[in-house]
Amino acid sequence: MSPARKPGARREVAAVKTDPRERLRRVLFLVPYAVQHRGIPVKELAAKCEVTEKVLLEDLDFLLGVGCPPFAPDDFLDLYVEGDRVYVALHQSFSRPPRFTESEAAALGAAAQALGGEGKDRALAALRQSVPRDRRKSFDELMGRIYAGSPPAPGSVLGRLQRAIAERREVRLRYFTATRAAEGDRTVRPWTLAQRFGHWYLYGFDLARDRPLPFRLDRIRECTLGEARFEPPSAAQLAKARLFSETQGEPVRVRLAARAAAWALSRPGVALVARDEDGGAVVEVPGASEDWATRFALSFGGDAEVIAPASARRHFAEAVKRSLARHS
Amino acid sequence: MQKAERLLDLAAFLLRAAEPVSWREIQEQFPADYGGSEEAAVRKFERDKAELLELGIPVRWVSQDEDLPAGYLIDRDEFYLPNLELPPEDLALLYLAGSAALAQGAFPYAKDLAHALNKLSFAARAPGASETAALAARHLSSAEEGEPGRAGGGALAHQLEELSAAVMAKKRVHLAYQGAERRARTERDVDPYGLYQSGSAWFLVGWCHLRRDVRTFHLARILELSVNPAAPRTPDFAVPESFELHALATRETWEYAIHAPQRCTVRLEGPVSPEARASFGPRAQVREEDGAVVVEVTATNAEALLRHVIALERAQVVAPAQLRQKARAVLAGLAERLA
Numbered sequence: 001m002s003p004a005r006k007p008g009a010r011r012e013v014a015a016v017k018t019d020p021r022e023r024l025r026r027v028l029f030l031v032p033y034a035v036q037h038r039g040i041p042v043k044e045l046a047a048k049c050e051v052t053e054k055v056l057l058e059d060l061d062f063l064l065g066v067g068c069p070p071f072a073p074d075d076f077l078d079l080y081v082e083g084d085r086v087y088v089a090l091h092q093s094f095s096r097p098p099r100f101t102e103s104e105a106a107a108l109g110a111a112a113q114a115l116g117g118e119g120k121d122r123a124l125a126a127l128r129q130s131v132p133r134d135r136r137k138s139f140d141e142l143m144g145r146i147y148a149g150s151p152p153a154p155g156s157v158l159g160r161l162q163r164a165i166a167e168r169r170e171v172r173l174r175y176f177t178a179t180r181a182a183e184g185d186r187t188v189r190p191w192t193l194a195q196r197f198g199h200w201y202l203y204g205f206d207l208a209r210d211r212p213l214p215f216r217l218d219r220i221r222e223c224t225l226g227e228a229r230f231e232p233p234s235a236a237q238l239a240k241a242r243l244f245s246e247t248q249g250e251p252v253r254v255r256l257a258a259r260a261a262a263w264a265l266s267r268p269g270v271a272l273v274a275r276d277e278d279g280g281a282v283v284e285v286p287g288a289s290e291d292w293a294t295r296f297a298l299s300f301g302g303d304a305e306v307i308a309p310a311s312a313r314r315h316f317a318e319a320v321k322r323s324l325a326r327h328s
Numbered sequence: 329m330q331k332a333e334r335l336l337d338l339a340a341f342l343l344r345a346a347e348p349v350s351w352r353e354i355q356e357q358f359p360a361d362y363g364g365s366e367e368a369a370v371r372k373f374e375r376d377k378a379e380l381l382e383l384g385i386p387v388r389w390v391s392q393d394e395d396l397p398a399g400y401l402i403d404r405d406e407f408y409l410p411n412l413e414l415p416p417e418d419l420a421l422l423y424l425a426g427s428a429a430l431a432q433g434a435f436p437y438a439k440d441l442a443h444a445l446n447k448l449s450f451a452a453r454a455p456g457a458s459e460t461a462a463l464a465a466r467h468l469s470s471a472e473e474g475e476p477g478r479a480g481g482g483a484l485a486h487q488l489e490e491l492s493a494a495v496m497a498k499k500r501v502h503l504a505y506q507g508a509e510r511r512a513r514t515e516r517d518v519d520p521y522g523l524y525q526s527g528s529a530w531f532l533v534g535w536c537h538l539r540r541d542v543r544t545f546h547l548a549r550i551l552e553l554s555v556n557p558a559a560p561r562t563p564d565f566a567v568p569e570s571f572e573l574h575a576l577a578t579r580e581t582w583e584y585a586i587h588a589p590q591r592c593t594v595r596l597e598g599p600v601s602p603e604a605r606a607s608f609g610p611r612a613q614v615r616e617e618d619g620a621v622v623v624e625v626t627a628t629n630a631e632a633l634l635r636h637v638i639a640l641e642r643a644q645v646v647a648p649a650q651l652r653q654k655a656r657a658v659l660a661g662l663a664e665r666l667a
């Protein structure tokens with residue numbers, strides 16, 4: 001019997017101020033993860049759980065007090081840290097995490113719905129099956145309560161890209177290049193998909209251009225899988241990876257009337273520079289191209305104009321002139 | 329015993345039990361926790377069961393049969409996360425979509441999403457390539473240092489967390505809201521029916537007690553938010569069966585109900601980018617004509633269509649004539665200011 005161990009462990013726990021529910025969810029993952037990855041470094045396990053090493057060590061202390069009746073020594077969870085590595089000696093049936101809760105499955109499901117792909121329905125059905133039977137109705141209901149956007153490309157294009165990423169196979173793309181307003185073929189090693197400012201991108205190594213580049217998914221007309229395989233990018237290559245090039249030169253500034261200001265400021269990436277007395281505003285959009293700034297200002301009808309830099313204002317003025325000519 | 333510890337002890341106890349455990353035995357094994365009056369002890373145990381279920385741990389009551397006594401159990405098959413048995417490309421979909429969503433910094437049930445992504449590594453047989461790609465997706469999708477909106481992400485993330493919990497528990501919320509057009513601050517109670525994202529902004533949809541109608545609220549304009557704290561496990565409202573979030577969320581701006589339906593024609597001179605063509609939504613009729621693309625839509629907010637069209641390269645409003653005139657007037661006004 002080890003009743004002495006339990007009160008001791010409780011004293012440790014009392015000093016810790018963390019969200020108890022979050023802690024429970026975390027430990028239900030970290031115990032099986034440490035079982036599966038024997039001797040995982042403390043640092044790595046903390047990073048995986050997205051907590052500091054201190055919080056992780058507090059979690060491990062807390063777990064030492066967990067067990068089941070009759071609370072004999074072998075009835076407790078037993079974990080230890082040796083040489084900054086975590087070992088689980090007794091897992092007390094926590095060798096695998098519990099099923100997805102309905103909100104875990106629904107959050108992942110809503111994200112998957114918004115990306116799409118041929119396998120979307122299979123993935124959603126599998127998620128549903130992984131929720132406890134009693135909570136599946138609640139999962140269905142929740143899936144109807146969150147909508148994170150529409151897929152950016154046809155299911156077939158996305159399905160092939162997802163397969164190519166999973167199998168590390170090169171792809172051939174039929175791609176529309178906006179700056180040249182023309183379609184062309186690209187051969188790419190697809191590294192990943194990413195989403196910024198409401199747009200999805202394929203990020204991968206363009207063989208002809210000999211460098212990694214982003215490709216907007218909604219500009220990919222066709223995608224075919226090649227036979228050639230590739231090695232995954234190195235950690236150093238990925239650390240350097242950016243979807244957009246470094247911001248250069250003077251940022252674009254746009255003046256907005258009061259009616260447009262609230263809408264503009266609620267868009268990501270738009271920073272307020274000055275507020276007018278009448279509720280209007282001047283905003284700045286670092287890294288925005290002249291093309292983007294023109295479209296952005298025109299999307300507010302007559303309520304916005306590009307004011308700086310001079311070249312962006314000229315670009316805007318010319319677009320207005322061309323559009324006016326088309327409507328005359 | 330602390331609650332967190334008691335819940336895990338109880339789960340470990342029921343997982344190890346070879347057969348269903350009677351209420352009496354549970355009380356004997358946890359005398360300090362389920363002691364006292366029978367009524368209070370039962371209530372506490374029921375609350376613990378509900379909390380375990382919220383963690384994905386179903387505690388079930390089974391009636392006595394020929395082989396087994398009556399009691400509580402955790403069915404191991406119902407407890408452990410199963411393998412998802414998905415082909416690699418479907419796992420890649422889940423990994424990439426989940427990682428990119430998490431990196432946005434604001435997503436409904438973001439904490440749950442992080443747990444779900446962690447659990448995926450148990451549910452997948454060989455997730456290697458997808459896990460690497462997911463790390464890259466997260467890195468590339470995250471806001472960068474010094475990027476506008478990065479600081480504001482925290483407030484939005486917090487609002488989304490509160491609202492998603494209120495949507496799930498069906499708890500009424502109180503909002504202080506700033507209108508877009510009149511910029512006036514109003515206060516109102518809302519029954520939160522759902523959350524949707526459109527053009528990278530998040531919206532709440534719900535029954536507005538002030539306007540007595542279903543309304544949409546831009547999260548960036550919610551100035552203050554509080555969730556009814558009373559009886560957190562008891563719903564405050566029911567969502568009508570006829571409510572369809574998808575229909576509301578996929579409305580184009582020119583489909584907002586401002587005036588009677590009006591058929592509108594837009595012409596885009598080639599070459600037309602796939603995203604410009606797709607930007608008119610799934611209900612648009614699109615046809616090719618002499619190298620150009622002609623789009624027909626039904627608008628109930630024609631001004632929004634006008635704004636959309638003039639922001640596109642090589643596009644013009646063709647019909648109705650009145651809308652074309654209006655486009656001309658807007659552009660002429662801008663040209664005059666720019667001259």
